[in-house]
Amino acid sequence: MRRNFLNDSINLRDAEGFVCGAVSGLVTAVAAGGDVFGFVNLIDRPALITGIRLRWVTTTAFASAQALAFRVNKVYGFTAIHTTGGTAVQAHYLFQGGVASKADGSAPAVGDRIPLTELSAYISATGAITGSTYTGEDTDEPEQFAVGAGSVLPGVYDDYLPGQGILPMVLTKNTGIVVNNHILMGASGVGNLFVAVDGYRL
Numbered sequence: 001m002r003r004n005f006l007n008d009s010i011n012l013r014d015a016e017g018f019v020c021g022a023v024s025g026l027v028t029a030v031a032a033g034g035d036v037f038g039f040v041n042l043i044d045r046p047a048l049i050t051g052i053r054l055r056w057v058t059t060t061a062f063a064s065a066q067a068l069a070f071r072v073n074k075v076y077g078f079t080a081i082h083t084t085g086g087t088a089v090q091a092h093y094l095f096q097g098g099v100a101s102k103a104d105g106s107a108p109a110v111g112d113r114i115p116l117t118e119l120s121a122y123i124s125a126t127g128a129i130t131g132s133t134y135t136g137e138d139t140d141e142p143e144q145f146a147v148g149a150g151s152v153l154p155g156v157y158d159d160y161l162p163g164q165g166i167l168p169m170v171l172t173k174n175t176g177i178v179v180n181n182h183i184l185m186g187a188s189g190v191g192n193l194f195v196a197v198d199g200y201r202l
Helices: none
Strands: 016-023 035-041 047-060 066-076 086-089 119-124 143-152 155-160 170-172 175-181 189-201
Touching: 016 086, 016 119, 047 066, 047 143, 047 175, 066 086, 086 143, 119 189, 143 155, 170 175, 175 189
Parallel strands: none
Antiparallel strands: 016 189, 035 119, 035 175, 047 155, 047 170, 047 189, 066 143, 066 175, 086 119
8 A cells, every 4th residue: 555645746646536525505594513524434535535624605704793603523433424414515527537446436527526435425415413423523633724703794715635735634444524514503603515525546
């Protein structure tokens, strides 16, 4: 096995690129610490993460100034993705023609996505998502901490590049990413969260 899956021309020559992008429903009143997005690798083939993008757009103003913060943690023992309160999301191949075969041996057709049995994601519909099984994250040691300044119309626009784009974040089997809401959302404010996980597999 490659020691650290360096993001270089030798590894990338045969890489299978993917992006898993998800937009939430109209989210409101999420408690501090509530999960709003989860992404997990469920197979032995490592998923190598080169970027995580977070966006929040407020659609209904908060009654008073509201700071927003979302933290991203890498978690382990992620044997069950979230099942309640949101929507399942599939990752897209960046190029179907660059994929030799899927896990079942068949060639991917145009528009095929990576099966949820391999890479699985789940995003909030209106509130926190629940039902997952994973080792509790170190909430004071996040990989990414995206912040929107206090406002009645706060926004978040944040990109994370593990290893400054050179060393990817490696998700081995049953390892994943969880996005938590960090500050209690005021009940009157509503908005959409966008999360995208960029990466590749060898």
